[in-house]
Amino acid sequence: MSGGISEILKNCVNQEKMADVELIVGKDEVRFQAHRFILALVSPFWRSKLYTEGWEKQETKGKITIKLPELDPKLFGMFLEFAYTRKVTMKNNVVFELWKVADQYGVPQLKQYCADLFEKTLDATNCINFYEFGVTAGVEEWKVSAMDYIKGNTKQVLSNEECFVGVKEETVQSILDIEKLYAPEINILKALVRWGKDKKEKEFPNDEGVTFRNILKNFVPQIKLDLMSFTDLDYIKETQIYGPNDLLQIAVELANNFKLNIKPLTRAGPQIQNLKVLLLAGARRGTNRLEHLKGTIMSGGIEMVDIIDISATAVTFEKMNEYDTIVLRSQNGVDMVENMRLGNDLARYVEGGKGLTVIAINSLINTDGHRVKGRIVDEAFIPLAVAERVQQDERELGEIHLPEHPIMEGVQSFKAKDYAHLIGTQDINGGTKIASWNNGFPLITEKTKQESFGTVVCLNFHPMSTQITNDCGKAWLRETDGAKIIANSVQYVGMKIYKN
CATH class of the missing domain: 1.25.40 (Serine Threonine Protein Phosphatase 5, Tetratricopeptide repeat)
Structure with a gap:
């Protein structure tokens, strides 16, 4: 039987045939048809209302009739759809109201559904309203x-x-x-x-x-x-x-x-919103994680971050050079397209005075296809050597070697959820340690090969937070300052182009 029980239930939404409950909703008395056992299964509120004596309801020939004049028919229709299908056809502008209905009816699955929709649709037009609703x-x-x-x-x-x-x-x-x-x-x-x-x-x-x-x-x-x-x-x-x-x-x-030609500042210091950032990253797990990393980069105020999937596209040097700074992030299980040429072009990019942020996991992992190659590695532009990827139980910020460094501004804590996921080497290619893990391995390093070159920063940790991947032990805890480290790093190497 095609579709199984889920398809059968979908076809039962608001169908009068075999329904044993009629609900008259709103001032205009919109009528909905339902089944007692379905409502009772998903909601303790309705279980009590339908199977307990004393509620105001009418029963005629086995069908119960209940009036709900205070409820919006559209919201009740969405609740009814979820009760049968576990899905809702909904726009984000009613997510608050539907969440309230789910809370009133005691349906945690629908509340979580609303929360997930909230995360997906958060934007500049609704974020303040979402904040207020979170407070309420x-x-x-x-x-x-x-x-x-x-x-x-x-x-x-x-x-x-x-x-x-x-x-x-x-x-x-x-x-x-x-x-x-x-x-x-x-x-x-x-x-x-x-x-x-x-x-x-x-x-x-x-x-x-x-x-x-x-x-x-x-x-x-x-x-x-x-x-x-x-x-x-x-x-x-x-x-x-x-x-x-x-x-x-x-x-x-x-x-x-x-x-005096003093340019106005923001409350966060010099305006940096006009930096053009290119995120070169693999997309084996889809675009959600790339968008999450993009949002993390933008969290410091940068407005423009473009993404190119380097597991599917060969990036030209001319394209790179359109941007003020680049972030490189490979993924395990994904081979870079033309990783040798990519590394050669990144070296040319840095030689031109522009900055690069390298997420070491997995850009420097000792696996042939997943990592970057060419001059950027062979000539030690990156302040961390290629090595094996390791896991460590010690998983939080250790010694801060340069506490006044711009990348450490506002950084109070950093911790991975269950274990540190890092490139296991102490070889930083003649660079400078900014901070280390509490197991002694480099956490943040930087290097400028020559005065006229751009700066390369290496971040030796998994870039995802528990906000997007809470079931992953290597993700950094969202309540710590991983976002500040990433955003500060990109701003730091990007602003170097304006130093004179």
Whole structure:
């Protein structure tokens, strides 16, 4: 029988034939047909409602009728579809509401389904709403994921015209409290203005005692005007949140910066969003892990990361040279296309003054097809030698040899889930150790062969976090600072091209 029991149940969704429950949902009394035993199997709420005396229900000729006037028919239809098929035809704009229904009905599988959809659809247009819902629902994982996205994509988030509109004051403050915001300060101001105007219009439309300026009074002192440019002055004036004396002082300071050719900064330091990064990586396990690594690279504020699958495509030197910096990451079980030529071209790229970040696992593993070859290895550009891959029980950050190094900025901890997965050698090809594992093996190293060359950084750990691969013992714990190490490394070698 084609499809089996799952196909049979799929064909039973909202079918009157043999149904023994009719549910009348919403103010418009939309009618749904269901089966008592199906609802009772998936939901303790419905098990109690259908099989316990005392609930308000009617029973006629063996069919129970229940009214649910307070529930949205669309949401109930999705719940019913999941009850029968374990799948939902759903857009992400109702994931919050459906999660609430799943919580009310006690269906953890549907709650997890919503959580998985949340992870897949998180973007600049919905991340703040997802964060707020995580706070309301008490789902810490949702809060953390949403805030991580906001931190890594602040400029895109704040540039969204709907950003901050309708959100809570506590949420606005949580975003402003982020230690580093990789976004121009003018974007932050514009988002606050949108929030204040929306709040005034919706909550105090006719209250002359509550002004737009009053609403923003707690946030205005947090705006860092010294990080703006002279060309932002017209907008600052238009906001009407600064008095005449304040505007005069602001104008003088910004004019001086303009004359001195001081470029505005972000709260995280020099603007680095315009770095063009190329991720050269294998895709044996599909694109999810590559997208995860891309997101990790972007978490420090870089806006543009392109991916080329080096297990399927031969990359030309001309293509490489379109980018400011490159990240190389091979995968076990995947052979690089033309790995000899790739290594020769990467050496030319570094000789041209551009930086390279090498994920040692598995780019330097002592396996013929999986690793990079050519001059980049033979002439010791990379500060780690080719060797066997090993696993170690000691699996966390050990000695930090250069604590003031830019790559270590903000790094407090780093730990793999169950075991360290690394290239087992102490040979760093004349490079410099920045940090080591607590088993003594190199964790982060760097090398610049000649003054005119770019810098190569080698990261000797598995680049995936438990956010995407929680069942993998070699992944680094997402609550530690693996993302900072990776993002800082890419920024560090990339910014070298602007050193003079």
